Amino acid sequence: MAKATFVVPALRQYPQVPAVTPGTMAHSAPFVAKPEFQSPLGFPGALADDWQAQAITKMGELLGKYRSLRVYMDSCVKCGACTDKCHYFLGTKDPKNMPVGRQDLMRKVYRRYFTLVGRIAPKLVGATDFTKEVLDDWYSYFHQCSQCRRCSVFCPYGIDTAEISMAAREIMDSIGVGQKYCNEIIGKVYTIGNNLGLPGPALRDTLEGLEEDVYDETGVKVRYPIDQVGADILLVTPSADFFAEPHVDGLIGYGKVFHEAGVSWTLSSYASEAANFGMFIGSYENMRRISLRIREEAIRLKVKRIIFGECGHAWRVAYSFLNTLAGPWDFLDSRYPVPQHICEFTYDLIQQGKLTFDKTQNDDKVLTYHDSCNVARASRMGDQPGGQFDIPRAIIKAVCNQFYDMDEDTIRDRTFCCGGGGGLLTDDLMELRVKGAQPRVEALNNVMQEKGVTHMAAICAICKSQFTKVLPYYGMEMDQIVSLHQLVSNAIVLTPREDDDEDDDEDGEDDAQALDDDDSESIDEAA
Amino acid sequence: MSFLTGLYAFAFYFAALVLVAGLTWKVVQYARTPAPLKIPTTPAPITGGGVVLRMTREVVLFESLFRGNKWTWIFSWIFHFGLFLVTLRHLRYFMDPVPTPIAFIQPFGIYAGFAMVLGLAGLWARRFLVDRVRYISSPSDHLILGLLVLIGCSGILMSFVVHTDIVSVKAFFLGLYSFDLKPLPADPLLLLHLSLVAGLMIIFPFSKLLHAPGLFFSPTRNQVDNPREWRHLAPWAARFEQR
Numbered sequence: 001m002a003k004a005t006f007v008v009p010a011l012r013q014y015p016q017v018p019a020v021t022p023g024t025m026a027h028s029a030p031f032v033a034k035p036e037f038q039s040p041l042g043f044p045g046a047l048a049d050d051w052q053a054q055a056i057t058k059m060g061e062l063l064g065k066y067r068s069l070r071v072y073m074d075s076c077v078k079c080g081a082c083t084d085k086c087h088y089f090l091g092t093k094d095p096k097n098m099p100v101g102r103q104d105l106m107r108k109v110y111r112r113y114f115t116l117v118g119r120i121a122p123k124l125v126g127a128t129d130f131t132k133e134v135l136d137d138w139y140s141y142f143h144q145c146s147q148c149r150r151c152s153v154f155c156p157y158g159i160d161t162a163e164i165s166m167a168a169r170e171i172m173d174s175i176g177v178g179q180k181y182c183n184e185i186i187g188k189v190y191t192i193g194n195n196l197g198l199p200g201p202a203l204r205d206t207l208e209g210l211e212e213d214v215y216d217e218t219g220v221k222v223r224y225p226i227d228q229v230g231a232d233i234l235l236v237t238p239s240a241d242f243f244a245e246p247h248v249d250g251l252i253g254y255g256k257v258f259h260e261a262g263v264s265w266t267l268s269s270y271a272s273e274a275a276n277f278g279m280f281i282g283s284y285e286n287m288r289r290i291s292l293r294i295r296e297e298a299i300r301l302k303v304k305r306i307i308f309g310e311c312g313h314a315w316r317v318a319y320s321f322l323n324t325l326a327g328p329w330d331f332l333d334s335r336y337p338v339p340q341h342i343c344e345f346t347y348d349l350i351q352q353g354k355l356t357f358d359k360t361q362n363d364d365k366v367l368t369y370h371d372s373c374n375v376a377r378a379s380r381m382g383d384q385p386g387g388q389f390d391i392p393r394a395i396i397k398a399v400c401n402q403f404y405d406m407d408e409d410t411i412r413d414r415t416f417c418c419g420g421g422g423g424l425l426t427d428d429l430m431e432l433r434v435k436g437a438q439p440r441v442e443a444l445n446n447v448m449q450e451k452g453v454t455h456m457a458a459i460c461a462i463c464k465s466q467f468t469k470v471l472p473y474y475g476m477e478m479d480q481i482v483s484l485h486q487l488v489s490n491a492i493v494l495t496p497r498e499d500d501d502e503d504d505d506e507d508g509e510d511d512a513q514a515l516d517d518d519d520s521e522s523i524d525e526a527a
Numbered sequence: 528m529s530f531l532t533g534l535y536a537f538a539f540y541f542a543a544l545v546l547v548a549g550l551t552w553k554v555v556q557y558a559r560t561p562a563p564l565k566i567p568t569t570p571a572p573i574t575g576g577g578v579v580l581r582m583t584r585e586v587v588l589f590e591s592l593f594r595g596n597k598w599t600w601i602f603s604w605i606f607h608f609g610l611f612l613v614t615l616r617h618l619r620y621f622m623d624p625v626p627t628p629i630a631f632i633q634p635f636g637i638y639a640g641f642a643m644v645l646g647l648a649g650l651w652a653r654r655f656l657v658d659r660v661r662y663i664s665s666p667s668d669h670l671i672l673g674l675l676v677l678i679g680c681s682g683i684l685m686s687f688v689v690h691t692d693i694v695s696v697k698a699f700f701l702g703l704y705s706f707d708l709k710p711l712p713a714d715p716l717l718l719l720h721l722s723l724v725a726g727l728m729i730i731f732p733f734s735k736l737l738h739a740p741g742l743f744f745s746p747t748r749n750q751v752d753n754p755r756e757w758r759h760l761a762p763w764a765a766r767f768e769q770r
Contacts, residue, residue, distance in 0.1 A: 065563065065763055066562070068747070074735070074737040078664055080596065080663065081592050081599055081600075083659035101662070115733065117667070124665070126666075153594065156603075284563065321564055323754055324754065324758060324759050324764070378566070378568075380569055380571075385570035385571060386570040
C-alpha cells in the first residue's frame with residue numbers, strides 16, 4: 001500500500017454521505033505558475049496592486065460572454081440537491097467541495113459587485129468583498145473541482161459547476177494567479193506539440209519500438225505511422241498513449257484495429273496531443289490555439305478523416321467544441337463525423353463483422369467499465385443519445401467473456417470522476433486525488449467483492465494515470481486499470497500479410513529508451 | 528378615496544412595474560448573452576423537439592431534481608404545483624367575466640393553498656435539519672420562505688376563518704386597470720396578504736426567484752446535442768477568425 005501523510009478514506013459496502021466538516025481541505029492548493037509559465041499563454045506573471053479591480057472587470061467581461069455563467073450566478077435556490085453529489089465532498093467532507101459551496105465562492109463576489117441587493121445589504125444574501133482571503137479560497141477550491149459535471153445532472157436548473165470553476169480559473173489567470181501544472185503543460189504544447197514535451201524523434205523511436213514489439217509477439221507487421229502525408233486518417237491521441245502504462249497498450253490496440261480495417265492512417269508529431277488543457281483553465285483563446293494545431297495538421301497531411309484516441313476531456317473538446325474552435329471541416333470526407341472516436345471506429349467494424357476476436361485471451365480478467373466523466377456527461381458516441389455508454393460496453397463484451405457493471409448510481413451519466421480530471425493530475429494535489437477517488441474506488445471494491453471483478457477498463461488517459469497512482473493507496477494493484485483498446489488488442493485476431501515474413505529490423509538492437517525512469521514519472525503526471 | 532386605498536393602489540402599480548420591467552430586463556440580458564460553446568449535459572436530445580420535451584419534463588416534473596433528491600423533490604413539487612393552482616384560482620379576482628376553466632378549478636385552488644404551505648414547511652425544515660442545506664442557507668433563503676408561508680397562511684385564513692369583502696377586493700383590482708380607484712376593505716389580514724404579495728413581486732427580479740426564467744436559458748438543458756453536424760459560433764468568438 002502506498003504511503004500517505006493523510007488518512008485514506010475507508011471503503012464501505014454502502015455509500016454514506018459524510019457530515020459537513022468545514023475546512024478539511026483549506027490547506028490544499030496546487031503550485032502557482034511562475035511568470036515564465038504565464039507569459040506564453042498571454043497572462044500576467046504576478047498579482048498587480050489593483051488586482052481586485054482587474055478581477056471584477058474580468059468577471060464582468062465573462063458574465064457578458066458566457067450565458068452559462070450569467071444564468072448560473074442568478075439561478076441557484078440553494079435547494080441542496082447537488083450537495084452530496086461531488087466526489088471531492090464525499091471524500092473530504094469539506095462543505096466548500098459541495099458544488100453549491102464551491103459556486104458560492106464566486107456567487108458571493110458576484111452578488112457584491114453585480115447585484116442590487118448585494119450592493120445594499122451584502123449580509124442578507126451572503127455577499128462579500130473580493131478580498132485576498134477570498135482569492136486564496138478561490139485558488140484552493142476552484143482547484144478542487146475536476147469539471148466532471150456530475151452536479152449538473154442533478155441540479156433542477158442544470159447549473160454546471162465546471163462552467164463556474166473554468167471562469168474562476170480564467171479570472172485568476174488574468175490577474176496573474178495561474179496554476180503551474182496546467183499552464184506549464186499548455187506551454188509545452190505550443191513549443192513541442194504535446195503535454196509531455198515529447199519531440200518528434202522520440203515519438204518516432206517509440207512507434208518503431210511498438211512495431212517491433214507487436215511483430216515479435218504476433219508475427220504480423222502492424223504499422224504505427226507518423227507524419228505520413230496522404231494517409232486517410234489522422235489519429236490524435238493523448239501523448240500519454242506513447243509511453244505510459246496502461247495507455248500504450250491502448251495505442252497498440254488502435255494500430256491493430258486500423259491494420260485489420262485495412263485503412264491508411266497516421267499520427268502527427270505537430271498535433272501529437274488530444275488533450276486540450278485550455279478547457280481546464282477556461283480560456284477560449286488557448287483552447288482554440290491548441291485546437292488549430294489539429295486543423296493545420298489535417299490540412300498539411302491531406303487526411304480525409306480525424307479520429308481521437310481514448311481520452312475523456314479531450315473527447316469533450318473534440319466532440320463538442322472542435323467544430324466551433326477549428327472548423328468548418330468541409331475539406332474532410334463528409335461521409336464520416338468529424339471527429340470520430342476510436343471506439344466508434346472499432347464498434348462500426350465489429351458491427352460490419354470485419355474484426356475477429358479470440359475472447360479467451362481476456363479470460364484471465366473479470367472486467368468492469370469506468371465511464372469517464374467528460375465522455376459520459378459532455379459528449380456522445382454514435383448517432384443516438386447514450387451511445388457513449390453503450391458503444392464502449394459493446395466493445396468490451398465483444399472482446400471479453402466476463403463483464404459486470406458497477407452500481408447503477410455510479411455509472412453512465414451518474415458516473416464518478418476518477419478524482420484526477422480537470423487539471424488536478426499533479427503530485428502537489430495527491431491528498432485531494434486519493435480522497436476524491438474514494439466514491440469510484442468504493443464502487444469498484446464492491447464489484448470486486450461481489451462479482452470477482454479483477455480489472456476496470458477506461459477510455460481516458462487521465463483516468464488511467466490517476467487510478468494507476470491512487471489504487472495502491474486503497475490496497476489495490478496499479479495494473480487493475482486497463483485501456484479499453486488493450487482488451488481489444490489482446491483478443492483481436494490479426495490477418496497476416498504477404499510481407500510479414502521479412503524481418504526488416506535493420507539495427508537489430510533494442511531501441512534506445514527514449515526516457516529514463518524519472519521522465520516516465522513526469523509522463524504519468526502530465527497525462 | 529381613502530389613504531389606504533391610495534397606498535395599496537400605488538404599491539401594486541409600483542410592484543407590477545418593477546416585476547415586469549425587472550423581469551424583462553433580466554430575460555433580455557440572458558437572451559443577449561451568447562453561449563459560445565455547446566455544453567448540454569449528456570445524454571441530451573439530438574433534435575429541437577427533443578429539447579422541448581426535455582425542458583417540459585424539467586418545468587413540469589422537475590426531472591433532474593427527482594434524480595437528485597427525493598425529499599426536496601416531493602416538497603418542492605407540492606409547493607410549486609400548489610402555488611400554480613392557487614395562482615390560477617386567483618385569476619378570478621382580476622378578470623370579469625371569469626372564464627369557465629378558472630371557475631372550475633376554484634375548489635381545487637382553495638385546497639392547493641394547504642399543499643403550498645405544506646411543501647414550504649418541508650423545504651424550510653430541510654434548511655434546519657440537513658447539515659449540508661443548513662450550511663448553504665443564507666438569511667435571504669429563510670426570509671423568502673417566510674414570506675411565502677405568510678402569504679399562504681394569510682390567504683388560507685381569509686378563505687376559511689376571517690373572511691374579507693372579496694367583492695370589493697375584486698372591484699379594487701379591476702379598477703386599477705382603468706386607473707379608477709375603488710375602496711379596498713381595511714381588514715388587517717387582507718392588508719398583510721396584499722403587502723406581502725407586492726413585496727414578493729418587487730423582490731422577484733432581484734433574487735433567486737430568477738430561477739424561473741433562468742431555467743429556460745440554461746445551456747446545459749436547452750441546447751441540442753449536434754455539435755458535429757452544425758457549427759456553433761458565438762459572435763464574439765467569430766471575431767477571432769477574421770484576424
